[in-house]
Amino acid sequence: MSASNMTSTHPAAFLLMGIPGLEHLHIWISISFCSAYTLSLLGNCTLLFIIRSDAALHEPMYLFLAMLAAIDLVLSSTTLPKMLAIFCFRDREINFYACLVQMFFLHSFSIMESAVLLAMAFDRYMAICKPLHYTMVPTGHLITRIGMAAVLRAVTLMTPLPFLLKRFHYCRGPVIAHCYCEHMAVVKLACGDTRFSNIYGIAVAMFIVVLDLLFVILSYIFILRAVLQLASQEACYKAFGICVSHIGAILAFYTPVAISSVMHCVARRAPPHVHILLANFYLLFPPMVNPIIYGVKTKQIREQVIGLFLGKDV
Numbered sequence: 001m002s003a004s005n006m007t008s009t010h011p012a013a014f015l016l017m018g019i020p021g022l023e024h025l026h027i028w029i030s031i032s033f034c035s036a037y038t039l040s041l042l043g044n045c046t047l048l049f050i051i052r053s054d055a056a057l058h059e060p061m062y063l064f065l066a067m068l069a070a071i072d073l074v075l076s077s078t079t080l081p082k083m084l085a086i087f088c089f090r091d092r093e094i095n096f097y098a099c100l101v102q103m104f105f106l107h108s109f110s111i112m113e114s115a116v117l118l119a120m121a122f123d124r125y126m127a128i129c130k131p132l133h134y135t136m137v138p139t140g141h142l143i144t145r146i147g148m149a150a151v152l153r154a155v156t157l158m159t160p161l162p163f164l165l166k167r168f169h170y171c172r173g174p175v176i177a178h179c180y181c182e183h184m185a186v187v188k189l190a191c192g193d194t195r196f197s198n199i200y201g202i203a204v205a206m207f208i209v210v211l212d213l214l215f216v217i218l219s220y221i222f223i224l225r226a227v228l229q230l231a232s233q234e235a236c237y238k239a240f241g242i243c244v245s246h247i248g249a250i251l252a253f254y255t256p257v258a259i260s261s262v263m264h265c266v267a268r269r270a271p272p273h274v275h276i277l278l279a280n281f282y283l284l285f286p287p288m289v290n291p292i293i294y295g296v297k298t299k300q301i302r303e304q305v306i307g308l309f310l311g312k313d314v
Contacts, residue, residue, distance in 0.1 A: 010166065011174040013093045014186070018086045019280075020177050021273040030087035036284045037080040043291025044069040050304045057300060061127075063143050064120045065294060067150075068249065071116060072287035075109045078102055079180040079283055086179065099181040100162040106283075107161070107183065108154040111204075113286070114212045115150035117253060120246050121219040128239050129226045157204050164197045165190070178276055213254055220247075241297075248293040249286070256282035 018026055047069040051057045079102065085091040094102070126134040161183060168190035178185040183201045187194050220243070227239045260278040295305050 009168065010096050010170050013095050013174065014099050014181070014189075015092045015175045016082070016086055016094055016179060016181075017092065017175060017177050018083075018179055019273045019276050021271055026087040030084055033080065033087070033280070033284065034084055036288045037076055037084070040072060040076045040284070040287040040291075043295070044073045044287060046305060046308070047291050047294065047301070048073075050301060050308065054300075054304060057304075060123050060143055061120070062301075064116055064123060067116045067147055068113065068120070068290060071109050071113045072290060074105065075113065076283065076287040078105045078109070083179045083280075094181065099176075099186065100165060103165075103181040103183055103186065104158055104162050106180065107204075108158045111154035111157060111208050112150045113253060114208050115153060116147075117246075117250055118212045118215055119146050119150070121216040121250070124243050124246055125219040125223055127242065128223050157208075161197070161201065164200070168192060168194065168197075177272060179280060182279065209254070209257055216250060245294050245297040248297070249290050252286045252289050252293070256285055 019029065022029065048066055051062050051066045051069075082091075082094065082102070165183075165186055168187075169192060170189045171191040172189045174189070176185050176189065184198070187197055187201070190197075223239075223243060227236055230236050230239065256278065260275070260282060295301055
């Protein structure tokens with residue numbers, strides 16, 4: 001794409017390079033990415049179908065899980081189809097506004113997922129530490145409000161970014177050295193004073209990760225204290241069993257974020273493809289493993305899945 005195709009402020013389209021330095025492996029990478037995406041679609045759609053069709057699963061924990069599955073579907077579908085087109089067909093061009101939309105959905109739904117994981121931690125805290133209050137909570141209205149609050153927070157925080165990026169002049173060319181339109185990768189192409197956009201993007205990411213993770217950790221500190229005070233060992237195991245799936249989902253979501261952050265701080269001279277692979281792992285891993293974690297560790301869901309695929313009523 002030549003410079004003549006530039007408008008007064010931005011190019012008509014960007015070119016996504018995929019994973020620079022690993023172009024010769026793109027076709028093989030696409031196989032693993034496609035497999036992960038297929039597992040994500042199958043697993044999360046199965047979870048949504050089971051939770052929707054079984055009235056016994058219309059409880060807070062499972063409704064939050066349904067939210068998590070829906071978010072994971074959108075999160076992976078926002079980036080994976082275009083990434084597979086880049087790897088398999090070298091279809092690298094993405095419209096400027098489509099790029100901004102992809103970025104908005106990508107970051108917004110990541111924030112929503114963090115909010116739902118926090119809500120699930122609070123739900124586990126109430127179920128174990130405040131069981132009498134938990135049974136009196138009007139679940140339907142409260143869960144709807146929590147979901148709306150998660151959406152509102154994400155949209156409010158992410159709406160300024162596309163407008164900030166639209167105002168820049170992109171004099172460093174239209175080539176994005178990434179698989180998708182990640183905020184910092186797009187900002188690198190802009191000229192002029194981009195400090196506010198950089199600071200805003202980093203501040204939002206740190207605010208969400210640190211604040212949400214802090215409250216999740218606090219919830220589990222109280223949960224652990226309550227569990228250790230239980231009289232019988234069987235009750236302790238049962239309480240831990242309630243939380244183990246959610247802990248797995250938390251680790252699947254926050255561990256890639258932590259690893260990526262550490263890599264950016266201590267290994268800035270690492271090849272670009274290392275950081276891009278970590279970013280892709282962050283998008284691929286949680287949507288793929290969350291249905292597996294809950295399907296294996298949650299008895300009600302495991303029985304429903306077995307019954308669904310065996311054609312039996314469980």
